Amino acid sequence: MLHILLFILKIIGILLLSILGLILLILVLVLLVPVRYRAGLQMRTIADYSADGKVSWLFGLICLTGSYDGEQVKLDIRIFGHSLLHKKPEKQKKRRKKPSQRQTREQPAVREIKAEKENIESKNAECMPIVEQAGPKQDEKTSGQEISDTEDGGTDADEAEQTSGTHEKNHIWQKLRNGSTRLSRLPSQIRQKVSSIGHTWKNLSKRKDHLQSTVEKYHSFWNSTCTQAAKNHILREVKYLLRHILPEKLEGALTFGFEDPATTGQVLGILCVLAVFTGNHLEVNGNFEEKMLEGDVSIKGHIRLCHIAKSAIGLLTDKNIRKTIKGYQSYRQI
Structure with missing residues (x-):
């Protein structure tokens, strides 16, 4: 019984040591194995250029590549040689669906029904009567209205002159009243502006003192x-x-x-x-x-x-x- 217990403890100790060794190995790989990078730039003119780059780790088992050919950017991530962004398309076998017996039987009947509908529509189109549009009728009352407007034109002109004169007089009196009210408000407006200038000067002096104290503090x-x-x-x-x-x-x-x-x-x-x-x-x-x-130009480093x-x-x-x-x-x- 004791022998079995010691054997189980031995197995547990070996498993723990192997787990610890694996953790230490991963830490050593992460800390000591360098991440290598490479980049290149090819320029023909200021606007015409291309670039490529590569970042790899663990001797290229994990790799990130990118390129720009002047029109399109291409990126790819590979882990143990398998791409994560560009998967290979699976080959799919194209199978042609054969029509069933029921569809083959229904096709001639459908064609006959469509042909009958087209014949009926053509007959209905031939039987439709042609309707002529009647031309617009001219109004007979326009001449009478024009005569009445010319008769009343003289009286309307006299009334318009009288109303325009009264409007001009009222407009002048309104301007005089507005000017007097503005003159009466000038002293109060000047006092408000002077008081606002005093408040702004006080605020500026306070801000200056606060800024000076903060500068000295920092x-x-x-x-x-x-x-x-x-x-x-x-x-x-x-x-x-x-x-x-x-x-x-x-x-x-x-x-x-x-x-x-x-x-x-x-x-x-x-x-x-x-x-x-x-x-x-x-x-x-x-x-x-x-x-x-x-x-x-190309650069390399790690x-x-x-x-x-x-x-x-x-x-x-x-x-x-x-x-x-x-x-x-x-x-x-x-």
Whole structure:
């Protein structure tokens, strides 16, 4: 009985050790195996260009590829060689459906019914009578109305002149009344404007004092020893990450030109200095005669998650950073 119990415990221990070993293996692969990236850019003109890129992990077993040929963007994700976005279409056998005996029997009968309907419709169309449209009749009363309008025209003109004169007089009196009311309201409007200017000046002085106090407060917070120590630590970690993330190789040739030759010379000098840091694998040429941009550039590099994890752990465990975050939150609440 004891032998069986020891055997069961042995099996359980082997399973636990194998699970722990598998977890450790996965962690080592995730942290130490680099994520490799590659990108290329081909330019004929400023508007005509193409690009392609690839990101792979675990020796290409997991791969993300993309390309742009000037018209269309193509993306693909492959895991162990199988594409997730572009599945192969399955071959389907096309089977022709044979008509049943019932359909073959019904087809002649349907055709006969359609032919009878067409004959009946044609006969009905021939029997329909043709109706002629009657022309519009002219009104006979228009001449009488025109005569009566000419007779009454003289009296209407006299009445219109009288009404226009009365309207002009009323309009002048209304303008005079409006002008007098506006003059009586001027002193009160001037007082309101002066008081509003005084209020705005007081508000501006208060805002100025508040802004000055906040600037002094954040200036003292920035110059504190805790904040400066946190800033220096963050800058060190950023430099460390850039050193391990930036591309290792920058290759190709680039020819460019601007409308102003002076601008072309300045940009050429900057790019020549940057090309030194890439091991002189990038050939840069300037065209001082015309505006152009063409070339073929490619970059290669890799990223290891262990470097990112090391920087993240260092930043999270720093006491100065935690104190700085708490101090900033307290400053905002004040």
